[in-house]
Amino acid sequence: MAVVGAAALEQPPRVQRPGRRSRRRGEALAGLGLAAPALAVFAVFMFVPLVMTAYYSLTRYTGFGDPRFQGVENFTQIFGDPLFWRSLANTAVFTVVSVPLSVFGGLGLALLLNRALPGRGLLRALFYVPVVISAVSAGIIARWIFNENFGIANRLLSGVGLPEVGWQTSGPAALASVVAVQVWTSLGFAMVVYLAGLQGISGEVYEAAALDGASRWRVLRSITWPLLGPTTFFILVYMVITSFQVFDIVVIMTGGGPANATTFLVNYAYDTGFQQRRQGYAAALGVVLFVIVMVLTLLQWRVGRRREVA
Amino acid sequence: MLPTRSPWSRRQFLGALGAGAVGAGALTGCSSSSGGGGGSGEDGALTFTLWGGDEELAAFQAVADAFQQQEGVTVRLNQLPYPDVLPSVDSRIQANDPPDLFRVSYIDLGRYTSLEGVLADISSALPDGYADAFTPALWAAVQGADGTPVGVPHHTDCSAMVYNAPAFAAAGVQVPTTLDTAWTWEELQQVLTEVKGANGGSYPVAMNWQAAGAYRWLSFLAQAGGSVFNDDLSQVTIASDAGQRALTWTQGLYTAGLHDPTFLVQAGNYPDEAFPAGSPLSIATGDFNLPSLVTSATSFEWGATYLPRDVAAATDLGGNAVVVTNGPNAEAAAKFAVFLADAQNMKSFCEATTVLPTRTDVTDLAYAVRPDLMPVFVEQATTIPESLVTASTSPVFTQVNQALQQGLESAFASGAGVDETLQGLQTAIEQALEQQQA
Numbered sequence: 107m108a109v110v111g112a113a114a115l116e117q118p119p120r121v122q123r124p125g126r127r128s129r130r131r132g133e134a135l136a137g138l139g140l141a142a143p144a145l146a147v148f149a150v151f152m153f154v155p156l157v158m159t160a161y162y163s164l165t166r167y168t169g170f171g172d173p174r175f176q177g178v179e180n181f182t183q184i185f186g187d188p189l190f191w192r193s194l195a196n197t198a199v200f201t202v203v204s205v206p207l208s209v210f211g212g213l214g215l216a217l218l219l220n221r222a223l224p225g226r227g228l229l230r231a232l233f234y235v236p237v238v239i240s241a242v243s244a245g246i247i248a249r250w251i252f253n254e255n256f257g258i259a260n261r262l263l264s265g266v267g268l269p270e271v272g273w274q275t276s277g278p279a280a281l282a283s284v285v286a287v288q289v290w291t292s293l294g295f296a297m298v299v300y301l302a303g304l305q306g307i308s309g310e311v312y313e314a315a316a317l318d319g320a321s322r323w324r325v326l327r328s329i330t331w332p333l334l335g336p337t338t339f340f341i342l343v344y345m346v347i348t349s350f351q352v353f354d355i356v357v358i359m360t361g362g363g364p365a366n367a368t369t370f371l372v373n374y375a376y377d378t379g380f381q382q383r384r385q386g387y388a389a390a391l392g393v394v395l396f397v398i399v400m401v402l403t404l405l406q407w408r409v410g411r412r413r414e415v416a
Numbered sequence: 417m418l419p420t421r422s423p424w425s426r427r428q429f430l431g432a433l434g435a436g437a438v439g440a441g442a443l444t445g446c447s448s449s450s451g452g453g454g455g456s457g458e459d460g461a462l463t464f465t466l467w468g469g470d471e472e473l474a475a476f477q478a479v480a481d482a483f484q485q486q487e488g489v490t491v492r493l494n495q496l497p498y499p500d501v502l503p504s505v506d507s508r509i510q511a512n513d514p515p516d517l518f519r520v521s522y523i524d525l526g527r528y529t530s531l532e533g534v535l536a537d538i539s540s541a542l543p544d545g546y547a548d549a550f551t552p553a554l555w556a557a558v559q560g561a562d563g564t565p566v567g568v569p570h571h572t573d574c575s576a577m578v579y580n581a582p583a584f585a586a587a588g589v590q591v592p593t594t595l596d597t598a599w600t601w602e603e604l605q606q607v608l609t610e611v612k613g614a615n616g617g618s619y620p621v622a623m624n625w626q627a628a629g630a631y632r633w634l635s636f637l638a639q640a641g642g643s644v645f646n647d648d649l650s651q652v653t654i655a656s657d658a659g660q661r662a663l664t665w666t667q668g669l670y671t672a673g674l675h676d677p678t679f680l681v682q683a684g685n686y687p688d689e690a691f692p693a694g695s696p697l698s699i700a701t702g703d704f705n706l707p708s709l710v711t712s713a714t715s716f717e718w719g720a721t722y723l724p725r726d727v728a729a730a731t732d733l734g735g736n737a738v739v740v741t742n743g744p745n746a747e748a749a750a751k752f753a754v755f756l757a758d759a760q761n762m763k764s765f766c767e768a769t770t771v772l773p774t775r776t777d778v779t780d781l782a783y784a785v786r787p788d789l790m791p792v793f794v795e796q797a798t799t800i801p802e803s804l805v806t807a808s809t810s811p812v813f814t815q816v817n818q819a820l821q822q823g824l825e826s827a828f829a830s831g832a833g834v835d836e837t838l839q840g841l842q843t844a845i846e847q848a849l850e851q852q853q854a
Contacts, residue, residue: 169506169510170509170510170531170534171531171532189822245684249684249685253678253685253690254677254678255619255676255678255690255693255695256690256693256695272677274677274678274680274683275677275678275680275829357684358684359684360682360683360684361626361627361682361683361684362682363680363681363682363683363825363829364680364682364825364829364830365680365682365825365826365829365830366682366822366825369682377818380502380503380506381628381814381818382814382815382818383506383527383814
């Protein structure tokens with residue numbers, strides 16, 4: 107060892123050949139070139155609009171002529187705007203109810219359809235169908251299902267002796283109908299992602315648990331659920347973001363009513379920007395929405411990381 | 417397994433990538449020069465952004481074909497769903513790539529005529545005496561801020577009542593057949609109560625004030641003798657005795673269980689979609705809906721009568737103009753607009769689509785659909801108040817309509833007080849007026 111060490115010490119210091127640095131630079135340039143199209147798309151459709159939105163949020167702007175800079179006036183107005191608080195509260199309730207239902211519903215379906223069942227492929231496809239049909243179609247179907255006068259929802263309820271529900275005239279019921287459609291359209295996505303996660307868990311772990319005599323509930327709680335942590339994290343982040351962006355099914359189903367009970371932040375921002383042409387104010391609403399979603403995502407990320415470390 | 421050598425070196429690959437990018441750029445250049453994306457084409461074709469039902473699109477296409485025959489200029493119809501038309505037009509104006517022409521309702525027209533340089537002055541394309549043929553108030557609506565015409569008032573329409581004939585007959589109700597004998601508010605309330613009683617409690621009426629149609633409530637304000645503004649649009653006058661009377665009566669339709677509660681102001685569905693299924697038993701609707709009702713409401717007889725009256729009869733200003741944008745094809749586009757609204761083409765369009773002409777020289781129309789009912793709408797249209805036309809075409813009307821959507825929804829859905837609602841409307845519209853004047 108000593109000889110080898112001495113020999114090593116006797117070697118002249120390694121001089122970096124001039125060709126290596128230029129090759130590295132070439133590789134870096136090639137990498138940059140290959141990433142350039144994606145970067146360009148992100149820059150044009152993501153970063154530039156983000157910066158522009160931040161700028162417009164500080165202006166009074168109708169979309170025509172020059173924006174008039176007015177500092178944080180739009181944000182001051184937002185915090186005193188009852189319709190903003192109403193739409194924020196609606197969005198929060200919608201997220202708090204619909205996301206857990208979608209996540210746990212998707213997990214349940216994935217656990218069920220991860221087993222050998224007759225017609226498993228067909229069942230998976232059926233649960234996934236709502237994901238691929240357009241939100242507008244889903245909204246139109248749901249609008250008729252929840253119609254108070256003709257809809258099948260109330261007919262089913264009265265058929266089993268339950269009172270009919272004011273899906274279109276009662277605020278909480280209207281919100282519940284929108285939540286139901288959102289869960290219906292997102293359940294399949296959560297199911298497919300969880301199925302992929304389940305299939306990534308090694309069978310040996312389950313075998314070891316079986317040898318140790320672990321119950322099904324114990325296996326789910328101590329093996330499946332923790333090992334699905336990254337999958338759950340992804341689904342949670344994705345679902346929270348999509349639920350804060352819900353727009354089309356509301357426009358089709360309820361028009362934001364009754365009495366703003368289903369007016370969400372994006373609907374309010376759209377109405378403000380494109381119907382009332384208050385694009386500066388709408389941009390400020392967009393900035394507030396962006397900050398809320400970013401904070402929620404960072405919180406989830408920190409919680410997820412802490413769990414991984416633990 | 418030995419690693420296989422790529423047939424291309426990195427240098428060759430990057431070179432090919434660069435060449436590909438240059439080629440793609442060249443192709444993009446080709447595509448932009450051919451006028452893709454619905455923009456104005458360099459082949460001289462005009463782009464006309466519009467919405468429309470099947471009958472309307474066919475009628476527009478027929479005029480476009482006739483124009484092509486006569487002038488040799490192609491007009492491409494860029495059809496969009498109604499809610500997407502104005503956001504699309506706005507975006508394209510902002511991007512300096514507006515369509516050559518677009519269809520716009522009178523209630524949205526003011527927000528474009530008040531914009532400097534967006535719409536084109538078409539006066540040089542107007543034949544002598546062309547403007548004289550139009551209803552003065554509607555011709556005034558298509559004037560820009562500097563008083564020059566920027567388009568043509570293409571047609572108008574208005575609301576009247578369409579009712580389920582067997583349901584009304586079951587209550588032994590005689591429906592008015594002339595404007596003079598139109599039901600008063602009190603009479604209509606009594607009739608609706610009887611119709612509800614005779615039809616197992618089905619809701620007897622739904623008005624068409626949903627979503628962007630909230631302004632149709634102003635017909636009831638006008639029936640009570642009120643208006644949104646004073647004559648020169650300098651004062652807001654909605655919080656008045658007439659306003660109080662109109663809101664009390666319309667809110668009472670809900671509280672008395674006569675108005676279908678599923679048709680509030682914020683709604684995803686519309687009364688004319690539900691009427692064919694048998695509930696509600698009558699609706700306020702525009703004449704432009706007759707073609708779709710003919711195909712959907714086939715399981716019972718239905719008729720039309722007038723909106724109710726209070727101190728006056730009144731209905732809303734419906735209908736649309738076609739305006740020309742300030743672009744390289746403005747001259748040809750102006751010619752098309754003039755052609756579209758000439759007497760013969762207007763007559764054909766109105767007959768095919770059951771809407772009303774804006775020219776006084778277009779008479780004796782042979783409507784393609786329910787010609788027996790159209791006289792009701794024609795006569796009802798004579799009750800569109802001048803004050804409503806002026807208010808509807810003002811630049812702040814979008815904000816007025818927005819305030820009405822919020823205020824009326826509170827009154828109808830949440831039972832907000834009449835005085836509180838009117839005061840809220842008064843304040844919101846005054847703020848809009850101040851911002852417009854600032």
